[in-house]
Amino acid sequence: MKKILIFVFLTVLSFGIFQTPNAYGYFRFNMERETRFVEGIRHIEAVGQIDYDGVVSSQVLNYIGINVKDNEDIHLVVGDNYYDHQFYEPGIPFDGTNGRWRMSSLPLIIDNIHNRYDSLEVLAAVNGDFYDSNNTGRPTSIHIRNFEVIHRGSTSRAAVGFKDDGEVVYGYPQYGDYELMVFNDEGQLKGKMKVNRFNDHPRNSNEISVYFDYYQNTLPEDYTKVFLKGIDTKYTNSGKHFFAKGSFLKQTQAVEEIGQNEIVIVGENFNNDQLIGPNDYVVIQQSLVGTFEGVRFAIGTDLQPLVENGKANLTLDAGAAWNFRAPRTAIGIMKDGTVFFVVVDGRMLLQLRDGVTLRELAQIMEYFGAERAYNLDGGGSSTMMLMDRDADDYEVLNTPSDGRLRSLSNGIAITRGSLPQVPDPIPAWPDTRTKLAEVSNLYVDQNQVLHFQGISGAIGYDINVNGKIITVTDNTYQLTLGVGVHEVSVRAKGGAEYQSSEFTTPMLHQIYPHTINLFVDMIKEYARSYPQG
Amino acid sequence: MKIVKSVIFVVLVLLLASCGKESPEIDKPEYAITGEQNDDGEYIGSATLTITGNLAIYYQIDNGEWQLYETAVTFDEAGQYVVKMKLRDEDANEGEVVNAEFTIVAIIKDPLELALENTSALTNYQLLIKVTHRARFETLVYEMTLSFTENVTLFEMDEQDIVYYEFTDTVINQYTKTGNTYLKEVVDEIDDFQSLNTYDFTWFTDMDDYYLLGSQHVSKVSNDILTYFPEGTISNFTIQIEDELIRLLSFDLIVDEETYQIEFTYDLIGQVSLELPTV
Numbered sequence: 001m002k003k004i005l006i007f008v009f010l011t012v013l014s015f016g017i018f019q020t021p022n023a024y025g026y027f028r029f030n031m032e033r034e035t036r037f038v039e040g041i042r043h044i045e046a047v048g049q050i051d052y053d054g055v056v057s058s059q060v061l062n063y064i065g066i067n068v069k070d071n072e073d074i075h076l077v078v079g080d081n082y083y084d085h086q087f088y089e090p091g092i093p094f095d096g097t098n099g100r101w102r103m104s105s106l107p108l109i110i111d112n113i114h115n116r117y118d119s120l121e122v123l124a125a126v127n128g129d130f131y132d133s134n135n136t137g138r139p140t141s142i143h144i145r146n147f148e149v150i151h152r153g154s155t156s157r158a159a160v161g162f163k164d165d166g167e168v169v170y171g172y173p174q175y176g177d178y179e180l181m182v183f184n185d186e187g188q189l190k191g192k193m194k195v196n197r198f199n200d201h202p203r204n205s206n207e208i209s210v211y212f213d214y215y216q217n218t219l220p221e222d223y224t225k226v227f228l229k230g231i232d233t234k235y236t237n238s239g240k241h242f243f244a245k246g247s248f249l250k251q252t253q254a255v256e257e258i259g260q261n262e263i264v265i266v267g268e269n270f271n272n273d274q275l276i277g278p279n280d281y282v283v284i285q286q287s288l289v290g291t292f293e294g295v296r297f298a299i300g301t302d303l304q305p306l307v308e309n310g311k312a313n314l315t316l317d318a319g320a321a322w323n324f325r326a327p328r329t330a331i332g333i334m335k336d337g338t339v340f341f342v343v344v345d346g347r348m349l350l351q352l353r354d355g356v357t358l359r360e361l362a363q364i365m366e367y368f369g370a371e372r373a374y375n376l377d378g379g380g381s382s383t384m385m386l387m388d389r390d391a392d393d394y395e396v397l398n399t400p401s402d403g404r405l406r407s408l409s410n411g412i413a414i415t416r417g418s419l420p421q422v423p424d425p426i427p428a429w430p431d432t433r434t435k436l437a438e439v440s441n442l443y444v445d446q447n448q449v450l451h452f453q454g455i456s457g458a459i460g461y462d463i464n465v466n467g468k469i470i471t472v473t474d475n476t477y478q479l480t481l482g483v484g485v486h487e488v489s490v491r492a493k494g495g496a497e498y499q500s501s502e503f504t505t506p507m508l509h510q511i512y513p514h515t516i517n518l519f520v521d522m523i524k525e526y527a528r529s530y531p532q533g
Numbered sequence: 534m535k536i537v538k539s540v541i542f543v544v545l546v547l548l549l550a551s552c553g554k555e556s557p558e559i560d561k562p563e564y565a566i567t568g569e570q571n572d573d574g575e576y577i578g579s580a581t582l583t584i585t586g587n588l589a590i591y592y593q594i595d596n597g598e599w600q601l602y603e604t605a606v607t608f609d610e611a612g613q614y615v616v617k618m619k620l621r622d623e624d625a626n627e628g629e630v631v632n633a634e635f636t637i638v639a640i641i642k643d644p645l646e647l648a649l650e651n652t653s654a655l656t657n658y659q660l661l662i663k664v665t666h667r668a669r670f671e672t673l674v675y676e677m678t679l680s681f682t683e684n685v686t687l688f689e690m691d692e693q694d695i696v697y698y699e700f701t702d703t704v705i706n707q708y709t710k711t712g713n714t715y716l717k718e719v720v721d722e723i724d725d726f727q728s729l730n731t732y733d734f735t736w737f738t739d740m741d742d743y744y745l746l747g748s749q750h751v752s753k754v755s756n757d758i759l760t761y762f763p764e765g766t767i768s769n770f771t772i773q774i775e776d777e778l779i780r781l782l783s784f785d786l787i788v789d790e791e792t793y794q795i796e797f798t799y800d801l802i803g804q805v806s807l808e809l810p811t812v
Contacts, residue, residue, distance in 0.1 A: 516793075529724055
């Protein structure tokens with residue numbers, strides 16, 4: 001009998017030790033909170049203890065959050081270290097590393113966001129998806145950047161996606177057919193068509209094939225071939241998934257070799273109406289359907305959600321070392337449109353930074369009011385930064401467990417500004433819209449403000465300053481140029497209703513050094529002195 | 534009867550003879566010639582003849598008409614002069630003629646002095662202004678033009694920076710190029726600039742091809758410029774002349790340890806024609 005009792009006791013005990021802890025859900029947040037607002041972002045630093053199902057641990061965490069629905073100029077943006085496959089800059093050959101995922105710490109990811117989006121300012125940022133830290137730096141899950149699916153990643157992991165209206169979607173991205181989308185240089189969609197094959201000849205006159213530069217065989221004869229200069233190409237090692245973006249190079253019937261970083265579209269009649277022409281660029285990607293259709297940015301999360309319907313997921317039993325204490329990063333979405341991030345410090349017991357399990361993290365996210373919350377990469381990757389405008393820098397809010405900032409694959413930033421506009425598509429192709437008149441009377445006043453004559457019907461103006469396009473809605477623009485000679489030209493944008501005008505002949509605008517400006521002022525005043533000799 | 538006629542003839546002869554004997558004694562005029570003289574006694578540039586006498590004074594220049602002397606006579610043209618002078622009383626009795634002979638030689642001006650004078654008097658010309666900045670790795674050149682007519686001045690730099698100044702009796706109108714049109718506005722006159730005619734040619738040393746301003750005189754010509762460049766210094770201030778006009782005025786302006794070579798070239802003398810833009 002005793003043996004039976006001992007067996008039963010040991011069995012029960014072993015369940016207690018080795019089985020999944022039961023989700024009791026008792027949670028007590030016993031931490032001192034200090035709250036401040038920085039650039040409109042609520043920042044909470046909490047220090048103290050949490051009690052989860054009777055297990056008390058010491059914690060330090062940081063919270064940043066802002067309502068992205070009410071604040072129209074606040075946007076969640078995914079940043080990354082992914083560089084274009086090819087630069088196509090003379091003298092910069094492909095060196096085996098450019099064009100691949102690279103890892104860098106969060107400040108560099110912030111820099112990359114600034115470099116990509118002139119009109120956005122990063123206010124705060126956190127680390128993002130899990131990633132292959134061994135060599136490639138590839139994120140584990142999907143990575144959508146400005147509507148472009150530049151990485152599919154694992155389909156077994158869910159992702160969060162950010163739409164322009166502040167909506168945050170969650171789920172498993174679903175894909176449709178491969179599409180070939182043609183855009184003019186204004187980013188207006190001219191048209192799209194289905195891609196049937198990659199690196200394989202069309203089977204009939206209706207099919208379209210796309211070839212990459214690693215294709216070893218000869219392109220098919222008797223087909224139209226449109227060569228693109230690759231802006232960005234990506235394909236998996238298995239050769240099953242592709243992303244490509246390139247600008248029009250040439251159209252030919254001849255069988256030619258594919259140059260480095262070139263993409264070739266092959267078909268019979270697909271470009272009879274010159275849908276793809278000079279100044280156009282083409283994006284080839286697998287279309288997103290369902291929840292993630294129309295998502296501008298997306299990034300992968302962990303295997304299971306932390307909070308659903310305002311309740312912590314206490315049955316969570318998978319994901320990143322889910323039952324171990326570690327530094328953690330999570331994203332939470334409130335009902336009112338507030339999106340917040342929490343980074344919990346960990347792996348520093350002596351500094352009373354124990355770290356949390358995923359269930360504890362779920363409780364914390366629920367405590368802060370998350371209607372939904374998802375785990376992001378944690379451990380040494382957990383990083384949270386907030387703008388310090390006085391220092392003209394970003395403050396690292398958490399205490400990284402590596403003792404330094406870890407290199408990451410991607411991250412999520414809270415930004416202020418305006419997202420790149422998505423131009424209205426061209427209603428039909430061939431294009432029958434009336435072309436707008438050319439902009440006239442360009443000049444730059446003494447305050448470096450560019451002026452020009454507005455055009456009736458224009459929805460805005462593209463200002464080309466030294467090859468860089470700035471889109472404005474008014475017929476004035478404050479230039480911020482350095483010393484030197486600058487080329488400035490302008491075109492009127494027609495939107496969906498009109499064809500845009502041609503760019504004006506470039507106006508040369510020279511900015512003189514300060515000393516020369518003083519000298520010019522002196523000469524002008526001399527002219528006003530009515531000098532006689 | 535013959536005897537009577539003879540007596541009358543003799544009486545008349547005697548009467549005439551007696552009249553001549555009663556004419557008064559008339560003095561000679563005195564004169565003085567004043568003016569700067571050279572070592573040869575020649576007068577430089579001009580001479581002034583002053584004549585005195587106790588009767589009316591008449592004078593004659595180089596055998597010309599006799600003229601009544603009223604005030605001192607100034608001679609300012611180079612040449613040799615012979616002036617004759619005499620006194621005349623109320624009865625038209627004249628005294629002895631006095632001769633004065635003298636020579637006036639032209640003033641020989643320093644060419645630079647002449648060029649400064651002539652250039653400062655110009656009203657229709659063009660100034661080509663060139664600023665050469667020799668930076669560490671490159672030489673940058675900036676050019677601008679000032680065109681002057683009697684009442685309009687035009688500033689041009691590149692195709693964009695174009696300003697007209699119209700001088701009326703009351704205001705200065707400024708026409709600034711703004712795209713395809715011009716903006717007209719009234720501006721204040723600035724009269725702080727030093728004119729060329731305040732330059733003294735003796736400040737300069739003739740270096741054959743050009744004139745170099747003595748370093749001790751640089752401050753006399755640099756105030757205008759250093760108003761704009763308080764920390765700047767000026768050196769190598771030179772002038773080149775051609776056809777009694779300044780052709781090129783140049784100097785080095787050193788600001789923040791950078792040297793800017795400034796050149797003003799005088800051009801299109803009397804050939805500038807300006808038409809104000811339509812506003």
